Amino acid sequence: MSRKGMDTARMIDELEATLRAQIARSKEIARLPSEQLLKRPEPNKWNALEVFEHMNLSSGIYTRGLRKAFERHAGAHPANPLFKPGRIGDFSTRAMLPRTDGQISWRMNTMRMFDPPKQQGASHESIARFIRLCEEFHALLEAARGTDLNRITVVSSLGPIIRFKAGDAFRFPIAHQTRHFLQIERLLRA
Amino acid sequence: MDLVRRTIERYVPLRTDEWERIAPRWAEHAFSKGAAVCAVGQVEERFYIVKSGVQRLSFPHDGQDVCVGFAYDGSWCGEYASFISRRPARFDVVALTDSVLVGIGHDDLQRLYAEVPVMERFGRLIMEELLLGRATREIEQMSLSAEERYDRLMARSPHLLQLVPQKDIASYLRMTPETFSRLRRRH
Numbered sequence: 001m002s003r004k005g006m007d008t009a010r011m012i013d014e015l016e017a018t019l020r021a022q023i024a025r026s027k028e029i030a031r032l033p034s035e036q037l038l039k040r041p042e043p044n045k046w047n048a049l050e051v052f053e054h055m056n057l058s059s060g061i062y063t064r065g066l067r068k069a070f071e072r073h074a075g076a077h078p079a080n081p082l083f084k085p086g087r088i089g090d091f092s093t094r095a096m097l098p099r100t101d102g103q104i105s106w107r108m109n110t111m112r113m114f115d116p117p118k119q120q121g122a123s124h125e126s127i128a129r130f131i132r133l134c135e136e137f138h139a140l141l142e143a144a145r146g147t148d149l150n151r152i153t154v155v156s157s158l159g160p161i162i163r164f165k166a167g168d169a170f171r172f173p174i175a176h177q178t179r180h181f182l183q184i185e186r187l188l189r190a
Numbered sequence: 191m192d193l194v195r196r197t198i199e200r201y202v203p204l205r206t207d208e209w210e211r212i213a214p215r216w217a218e219h220a221f222s223k224g225a226a227v228c229a230v231g232q233v234e235e236r237f238y239i240v241k242s243g244v245q246r247l248s249f250p251h252d253g254q255d256v257c258v259g260f261a262y263d264g265s266w267c268g269e270y271a272s273f274i275s276r277r278p279a280r281f282d283v284v285a286l287t288d289s290v291l292v293g294i295g296h297d298d299l300q301r302l303y304a305e306v307p308v309m310e311r312f313g314r315l316i317m318e319e320l321l322l323g324r325a326t327r328e329i330e331q332m333s334l335s336a337e338e339r340y341d342r343l344m345a346r347s348p349h350l351l352q353l354v355p356q357k358d359i360a361s362y363l364r365m366t367p368e369t370f371s372r373l374r375r376r377h
Contacts, residue, residue, distance in 0.1 A: 034220035034241075034290040047288070049222050121225025121285065124218075 005082040008149060011167065012141050015174050019134045019141075022177060026052075026134070030127045032188065037124070041190055046116070048187045051180050052130045053122035057114045058157050059173040063136045065154035066169055070143050077148035084150055089168025092158065096175040098182055114157070134177075141170060191216065194292055197239050197264065201315045202308045211306055215298040219291050221245075227267065227283040227291065234272035234279050236293035240265050243289025244353045248361070249281050257361035260286075260354055267291055270320060286354060336365045340373045 029037070029048065037048045046054065085093070116122045149167035156162045156169070164172060194216050195209055204212070218241070221227055227245055228234045240261050247259040247269070258281065261267035272279035273296060294302075302309045330339055340363060343350065350359060360370035 034218045037220050038222060038288045038290070040288075047222055049220060053222075116222070117224050121222050123221040123225045123227075 005084045006167075008079070008081055008083045008167070009145070011083055011171070012145060015170055016138055016141050018174055018178060019138050022181060023131055023134045023138075025181065026127055026131050029184070029188070030124065030131075034124075036188060039187065039190065041187065046183075046187075047122075048184050049122040049124070049126050050116040051184050051187070053116035053119075053126040054110070054114055055177050055180055056126060056129050056133055057116065057119065058176060059133055059137070061157045062154060062164075062169045062173045063133055063140065066140045066144075066166060067136070069152045069154050069166060070140065070147065073152050074143075074147070077151040079146050080148040080150055082150075083165075083167040085171070086165045086168050088158075088162060089156075089164040089172060092156075093168060093171045093175045096172065096179050098179060137170065137174065144170070191292075193241050193264075194239060198309075198312055202312045204308065208306050208308060212302060212309065215302055216292050216294050219293050221285040221289045221291065223285055223288050225285045225289075227285060227289075228269040228272065228279050229282050230280060231278045232272075233276055234269040236268060236291075236295055237270070237273050237299060238267040238291035238293040240267050241290040241292055243291075244286045245289055245291075246284050246286050246354070246358055247281050248284070248358075255282070255361065257358045259362070260350060260358075262353055266316065266320070268293070286358070331364060336363065336369055337373060339363045339365070340370070 040047045112118050116126075144166065147166070149170075150165055152166040153163040154166055154169040156164045156172070191213050194213070195204065198204060198212070219236070219238070221243070227238070230250065238261075240263055242263060245261045245267050246257055247261070248255040248257045250256075261283075267283065269279040269281050269283055271277075271281075276296065299309075299313070303313055330342055334342065343359070343363060356370060356374075357367050360367045363370065365373075
């Protein structure tokens with residue numbers, strides 16, 4: 001990955017593979033005992049279901065934004081074989097991804113609107129919703145093959161003034177999900 | 191699933207072949223603290239037995255949640271009126287603690303009523319129980335003083351104090367939190 005430009009088709013292939021793995025793992029996790037899904041490492045820390053709901057709350061901003069953007073601009077910006085990540089989009093995506101040793105590089109505080117215990121809580125249904133969300137990302141990535149991902153922008157979860165290029169609006173939330181899957185696996189092992 | 195069998199057998203005896211038809215219709219659902227089991231406006235999909243945790247039944251009124259009941263280990267949970275009528279719920283059911291509920295969907299329960307006669311008897315008995323509970327509560331609400339309502343509840347469900355925030359119990363008893371703590375100090 002380089003800010004100089006990425007092969008769009010390869011980027012889409014890789015993101016789709018990540019999503020398929022996340023969907024498969026989510027289906028396995030949904031069948032685990034309820035007690036394991038509810039288990040908290042400490043009383044005020046998230047359980048696995050709340051991590052799923054957190055991903056729904058944050059990634060949902062991008063699926064909704066991308067869907068609207070593609071509907072509005074479909075066909076106006078034909079495919080571009082190169083995607084050049086935006087400055088903030090690329091920095092944020094890299095900050096999300098775990099280091100090569102699997103450790104999380106940046107810890108951050110969760111905004112209230114993305115904190116399930118302060119919103120509507122979480123349940124088994126949160127996993128089902130997450131699977132549907134990944135399927136929607138996957139379908140949007142297919143639609144993205146015919147569109148220039150440099151030319152369309154989408155509101156980011158960092159706040160309404162920060163917009164991501166469409167390519168980063170896929171890369172960032174999917175990297176964020178990868179990060180949280182590490183947390184889920186840690187919670188389930190505990 | 192043991193919980194479901196034990197719960198049903200509190201009301202009706204079950205043969206093994208009957209239980210084998212019943213068991214696959216029930217499934218566990220986990221809710222983290224604060225999650226909505228059912229919300230006003232949604233149609234309640236399931237009828238639940240509580241495996242663990244505490245849930246609150248309430249309705250929004252004048253910007254506040256008026257609490258009308260609690261569910262905990264071994265009791266029923268869900269928005270029954272909506273479950274039966276298939277109309278939008280008028281109550282919120284919220285998990286006050288992390289909760290595991292074992293639920294059956296409306297269609298599955300109807301099918302069991304048709305296929306396993308003893309289940310229909312079970313269904314009648316629990317509806318009777320729920321109806322008697324409502325009738326008792328209605329009389330208590332209209333005829334008893336705050337102090338008497340408090341005493342009745344403490345005699346019937348003393349463990350509630352450990353499980354549920356006091357403001358919810360006060361709301362359930364239709365009194366202010368101040369009256370509630372005054373009555374509590376009296377004991």
